[in-house]
């Protein structure tokens with residue numbers, strides 16, 4: 464049984480299932496407390512009517528534009544991999560409209576519930592298809608780098624949908640309840656055909672526990688099926704995108720305290736220090752305090768090394 468205090472969250476693990484039982488997909492709701500309970504019982508939840516249709520339409524065209532513009536970069540275009548299901552990485556630098564999702568109340572309520580109030584943004588990415596795909600993609604757990612014996616969530620993935628998700632369009636295959644499976648079913652993935660495919664309306668958020676087995680469905684229609692993933696982690700987990708190196712300093716400088724903290728500019732106990740972290744109002748080095756990105760690092764014989772700050776060209 465999970466020790467709540469040890470995990471530093473309000474989250475209480477539901478009891479282990481007898482075997483690899485696949486529960487139904489929970490119904491869509493607009494009630495965030497219900498969604499939190501769905502996360503606890505099923506390992507996933509659907510919150511509908513989250514994004515206004517105008518915002519959905521705007522995000523869709525921005526995402527398409529971003530894709531086309533990156534393709535035109537040629538060799539500098541991020542690697543898209545071999546599949547027609549692609550990811551546009553590192554959206555932190557690609558517009559405020561994406562960053563807004565990080566601070567949305569649904570992100571706060573769902574990621575905060577699973578991971579505690581000090582959770583970090585692990586990555587911010589766009590997901591879409593460029594055509595059909597032949598099979599269901601790899602069934603995996605998002606917290607695959609964390610030992611399977613860990614009995615609590617360390618990752619929460621929130622998919623903000625911009626298109627309808629249907630099985631023909633390759634909607635996500637999920638195994639509700641698999642975050643409660645016995646240890647011997649948490650290492651090797653179940654057969655993809657035994658999972659359920661989600662049905663999601665555009666403008667919803669589909670959130671799931673990092674221990675849930677899932678994968679991208681086969682897209683038989685070739686529809687783009689766009690979504691934005693706000694992928695969050697516990698404050699002691701290494702972030703998927705290297706926030707300190709991959710965030711433009713314009714973003715760090717213009718971000719409010721909440722976003723800076725989500726990007727890692729806040730200590731968590733002894734983690735996340737810069738230059739030893741100067742804390743004017745207290746003499747202890749522990750606790751959760753905001754840290755500033757310094758202009759200089761302290762080097763040998765206290766030589767000051769200027770920090771190479773990345774800046775966008777415009």
Ligand SMILES: O=C(O)CCC(=O)C(=O)O
Pocket residue numbers: 590605620633634635636677678679680692
């Ligand atoms: O695209 C999907 O439906 C699921 C993506 C996925 O498996 C992931 O982001 O971990």
